[in-house]
């Protein structure tokens with residue numbers, strides 16, 4: 001890193017402070033529910049062009065993509081710019097699409113999850129272009145991904161598989177409260193389907209009740225949840241019956257169909273095979289012929305692109321000594337004067353980059369994860385300024401770590 005680069009970057013970002021704050025305000029004011037991100041994507045692309053990015057466009061899925069530099073090391077910054085909906089029962093003190101500022105905090109839907117990172121990336125990009133011109137030792141992609149709330153991972157899966165952009169390292173903008181997050185539990189969904197034989201309720205001994213076949217399985221799943229063991233640093237996995245559906249020819253008949261839907265969170269060492277094996281053991285114990293399946297998640301993006309993916313999102317975690325985590329910790333030290341690592345409780349686009357493709361991934365952003373999806377979403381504006389410094393410096397620290 002050239003002498004004084006850090007100071008130059010940080011002071012330039014300080015001088016962009018008002019632009020940064022009005023940019024995040026605008027991003028919050030543009031409503032962008034999952035599948036309805038056209039306006040915000042077009043806004044981001046036009047701003048990236050205005051800021052002098054080398055490339056700015058939306059891809060075949062509808063993600064906003066900006067590119068800076070053409071060096072050999074490819075780093076991707078990703079912030080999903082869709083949000084969950086505001087529901088009638090939510091109690092917002094500040095209007096969810098107002099972007100109001102009170103005492104140095106900005107309020108609104110997406111103020112935590114996770115529009116601030118997008119604003120930070122863009123201003124960091126603007127400053128990098130201004131200072132560095134065109135001769136970068138790295139290539140930096142800045143992605144505003146869409147539909148993450150409905151299909152975590154898929155937007156980046158699309159970029160890597162269909163747009164053929166394969167980064168070497170990924171930084172996610174999910175809220176970390178300015179810590180370096182280095183992993184998350186995986187998750188998957190499963191269905192178990194039991195079939196029986198219907199009969200008139202008056203002659204129920206002639207039928208086989210599918211609900212009765214399912215009941216001992218449900219009871220054992222409840223017990224299984226309590227037996228799952230924690231693994232540091234991700235904690236313990238979990239299994240939850242989220243839905244029970246049954247069918248019978250009438251309300252006066254023996255039910256011949258029962259299906260349960262399961263949410264499974266996976267810690268280290270747990271994966272699709274191990275999860276299915278556990279369930280098969282329960283089936284075997286009860287001599288059950290019920291079928292286990294993994295459903296597909298399907299949908300359509302604002303651009304009209306359909307997608308379908310298996311509801312399996314692998315666990316991932318990186319050691320604190322990993323060069324990517326280490327570079328992020330050093331950048332954090334330089335940008336905010338401290339460095340702490342952590343992990344997410346919820347799922348992120350890292351299930352695609354780290355989980356499916358094995359591309360080293362971390363996260364760094366302002367905001368507290370536990371406020372996501374709530375009417376309490378708030379952004380400490382000064383934290384966004386700090387994160388933006390991090391985003392401007394990180395690629396240089398990363399390169400230093402690889403060269404060693």
Ligand SMILES: [Zn+2]
Pocket residue numbers: 080113114174175
């Ligand atoms: Zn998010």
